Amino acid sequence: MSSSPASAELPADGYLDCPTGQVLYYFSDQVFRWSEGLFRIYGYTPGEVVPSMEMALAHIEPGDRAPVLAFWEKVSVQGGPSSLYVSIRDSKDRQHKLLFSADFIFHEGSPVGVRGVVVDLTQAIHTDRHELATQAVAASALNRDVIEQAKGILMARSGIDADRAYEIMSQLSQDTNRKVYAIAHQIIKDTVVADQRTTRRTD
Incomplete structure (x- = not known):
């Protein structure tokens, strides 16, 4: 795989949609x-x-592979919700910065598996590194799926489903007299800022 710096390989515009x-x-x-x-x-x-663990690990940046394995082992035994940031290379060698969170799947009160939620924060992170955090948020806010992005972040961080994530945003909207879109915008902004702090500590 290419060893060129991430800052020189931003994905194409059509790919920057912060999917989940x-x-x-x-x-x-x-x-x-x-x-x-x-x-x-x-x-x-x-x-x-x-999909398999081996296939996924092949895409994960070498420095993140051991933490991912440790995370998976822990959540498979202890449950969650638990989260970590991870860098991957996709099939076209484009780097992505992901927020991954996982928790048990329960059936009749017993854990029967693990459910993980992934939020791709590549656009916000790369934009912020080249401009300012507020500009990254503004660029993300222009995306028509901003509410879905915020729902994905809440799901990843709290181990809740999509309906519950939207209920939380709706309640915050009512409590603060702000539009749901504005609440979603703030969730994304806070996530970008938190990620930047993590990045600075690890650089």
Whole structure:
């Protein structure tokens, strides 16, 4: 794979849509089931490849592989919700910065698998590194899917489903007399700022 710096390889404009994806893993069959969104994050069409830990690790930047394995082992045993940031290279060697969160899947009160939610923050992070945090948020806010992005962030951080994430934003909208769109905008902004602080600590 190419070793050129991430700052010199921004994805094409049409790819910068901060997508979300999900993975389901059941202990009974040990099969990874990816959503269409997760296939697209990794640069594949649904069904083009068979998801597995080995396949995913091949896309993860070498420095993040050990933390990902440790994270997966922990959440598979202890549940969550638990989150981490990870860098990957998709099938076209484009770098992505992802927020990954996972928790148990329960059936009749017992854990039967793991459900993960992935939020691709590549656009916001790259834009912020080249401009300012507020400009990154403004660029993200122009995207028609900004509310869906914010829902994905809440799902990833709190281990909740999409309906509950929207309920939270709606309640905040009522409590603060602000539009749901404005609430979603603020969630994305806060996430970008938090990620920048993490990036500065690790650089």
